Amino acid sequence: MNVRISSKINLRNSVIYIVFAGIFALFSIILFNKGFLSPDNLLNIARQTAMISIMAVGMTFVLCVAEIDLSFGAVVALSALVTAMTLRATGSIPLSVLAGLGSGVAVGLFNGFFIAQIGIPSFLVTLGTTGIVSGIARWISHLQSIPIDNDAFVFVFGSGDLGPVPILFVWTLIVAVIGVLVLKKTAFGLKTLATGGNKISALYSGIKTNRIKLGVMVLNAVLAALAGILYAGRLHGARYTLGDSDVMIVIAAVIIGGTSMFGGKGSVIGSVLGALIMGILNNGLILMGLDVDQQLIFRGIIIITAVTLTMREKKS
C-alpha cells in the first residue's frame, strides 16, 4: 500500500511543505508588526480556510479520477440557500442539513450520470451544471439573502468555538482525516486512483470505473454542499453569490498540493496544505494593506510560482 506518507515523503510532496513554510516565514517577518502571528489572526486563518480545505479534499478525488468539476462553487450557494430556507420553513436542523447535503447529492448524481454513463467530458458537463445550479440558486432566493437566526445551527455549523478551537477547524480536521483514509486505505480510494491512472487496466481488473466516477462526483458535490452549510452557519445566512470565487482557489490549492491533473496521483494532505497556503496568502495580502486588484495580481503570481516549484521538483 501507498500509505507510507510519513516514512517516505516523496520529493513532490515535500516541496509543498517547503513552500508552505516559506510563505509562512515570509509573512511572519514582513507582517510581524501587523499581528500576522497573533493567535487571533491565526485562528482567523483557520476559520477562513476551512471551507476551502474541505472542498479541496473533494477536488483531490476528482482530479485523481482524471476528471474536473467546475460546478461545485454553484453547489455551495445552492446548498447554503436550501439549508437556510428549510431551516426557516421547518425549524429542524437535521432536516435542513439533510436538505442541503441532498442538493449536493442531486448535483453530483447529475454530473456523474452524464460523465460516466453518457461519456461527456466532465469539463463540459460541469460547465453546464454551473449555469443550471446558479440559475436555480438565484431563482429560489430571488437574489435575496436568507438570514439564519437559529443559535444551535450557527454554533455547530461555523460560528462556534470549542474552548479555544474554532468549530470550523474541527470540521476541517474530520474531513481531512477521513479523506486521507479513504484515498489511501480503502478499496474505493485505490479504485479511484486506478481509474484515473489507467482506466482500461482498471476496467480489466474488474473495477466498475463508471460507478467510481459517479461516486467521486457525488463525493465532491456533497463536500461542496457541506462547505455551503458551513458558510451559512458562519455568516448567519445564505446568499446566491457564495462559493463563486472559490472554484479557482480550490483547484489551485489541490494542484499546488501535488495532485496530478491527469489522474492517478494525489495527496489529500497536500491539498489541505495547499488550501492553507491560499488562506495565508489571502490574509497576508490583506494585512499588507493591498487593495483587491493588487491582491488578485499577487495571488496569481504566487500561485504560478508555487506550481512551477512543485513541477520542477517532479521532473528531476
Place this chain on the structure above:
Amino acid sequence: MEANAIEVRNLNISFDGVKVLEGVDFTLGVGETHALVGANGAGKSTLVKILNGIYHKDSGEISVFGSSTPYDSAQGARERGIAMVYQDLSLVPPLTVTENIFLSRPPFRKGIFLNTAKAHDEAVKILASLGVDTVIDPDSRIEDISVGQQQLVEIAKALSLEPRILILDEPTASLSNSEINVLFRVIERLKGRGISIIYITHYLRDIFKICDRVTVLRDGSVVLAKPVAETDIWELVHEMVGGQAETSVVWKRTEPAPGVKPLLELENVTTRSIRDVSLHVFPGQVVGIAGLLGSGRTELFRALYGLDRRISGRIVVNGREVAIRSPSDALAAGIALVPEDRRKQGLVLDFSVEQNIMLPILRKLRGKMLLSGKKSGTLVDHYIKYLMVKTQDRRQHVRYLSGGNQQKIVVAKCLASEASVLLLDDPTFGVDIHSKLEIMRIVREFAAAGKAILFVSSEFKELAEFCDEIYILKKGSVSGDVRRNVTEDQLMQMVQ
C-alpha cells in the same frame, strides 16, 4: 583499422542507488548482427536505451563509428545513424500508421502543406518491404490494430530512418512465425548493406539463425561475449541464470476423467468479431487456441471477459449459465484474464507492484473497513518469490520494472484472483526462457488443482507442446479441434 560501429567501455548506471549496469564492455562491429541476451531485468533495455540517448550513463565511454562526442537524446543518436525499436512500443495511439512511421523524421511537404499522398505511398513501400502491406492499412489508427501489427509498424518506423545502426529490443515478442520469417529476411538484407544490428531477444534459437556474435548480461554485468558459432543454447542459458537450467520441458498431457463435467462451456457464442464459437474445457485441462493474427483469438477472450457484447450464445461455468457483461461480472463468475497488452490493459504503471496485484481482489483484502496491508503484503510477497519477479520490493512502481518483470506482475494478478477459469493471452510475452518454463509449470500446477485454462499464444511450438487440446480458429469461427499430439508445422498448416 576501421572503427567499430559502437564501442562501450566500462559503462555504469544506477537508478535510486541500485546499480543496474556495472562495468559493461560491449562492441558492435560494422555490419555485424549482435545478439544481446539475459534474464528479465538483467539490463538489456537499459544498455540500449543509453546507446539511443534516452538514459544517461553515470560513467563510462561510448563511441559511435569512432567518435566519442557525447549525445543525450534520441535525436542525437539519430544524427549518428542509430534507430531503435523499443520493447514498450513508442507509437502514438490516436495517429495513423503512416503518421506514426514518419513521426520522427522531417515530413514530406508540398509547398507549405504536408504531402499526405507521398507519405502514404512511402509507408506502403516500407510496409511492403516487411511483407505486410496487405495486412496493415496505412490509414488505420494505431489504437485499432493488434499488438503484433503495432510491433511491425514500430519496425517500419525505425527502417524509415534508414539507420546505419539498428537496435531491435525484442522485436518478435508478439509476432507469429510467418512475420518473424519476413523480419529475418529483412535483417539479412540490411546485413548485406553493411548495417549493424543489436538484436535483443528471449528466443535463443533465433540467435543461431541470424546473429554473428552474442553478449550475455547477468545482473548488469557482461558474463559472456563470443561469436555465435562458438557457443550453444545451453551455454547461453547457463550464463544467463548463473547455473544449471532447463531449456525445454516435455509436458504431460491430461485427459479429462470420464464422467467429469466441463468447467467452462461456450455454446454458439457470437459477437461482432467471432461467429458460433462452441468449446469446452474440463477441470485440469489446458486448452489452446491457435489462429493467425485477426483470426479472432483475442476477440474470443474479449467475449468471455465481458468486453465485447455477446449477440447470441451461452457461457456456462461449472454447470451454471453466467451472464457476463463486464470484466467485473467475469471475475465474479470465476474467470480471470491475462490481457495481451500489459501496459495498456494489464497494469497501472504508477501503482506499486502490490497495488497492481491487489486490484482485482480488493474485496478479499478488506479488514473491517480499511484495506489490510498485512494480508496483501503476505500475498504479494508470495507471488514475487513464486514468479521470480525482479523488483526492489513490493512497493516499487511497476513503471520501473523491466518488461518481462511487468509481464510477471500481470500473470501474478491473474493467478492471485483465485478464479477457476484462467484466460491466458500470450502470458509469457517478453519473459525470459527460464522464467517462462517456471510460469508454464505454475500454470500446469493451477490446472492440476482443478482449474480450467484457455491459452492463446503466437508461438505454435508452445501451443503444440503445452496444450492438452487445441481449437483452431479461422476468421472468427472454430474450424477444427485437435486432441492428438501435433507438431508446430502441422498446426501452421491447419490455421492457414
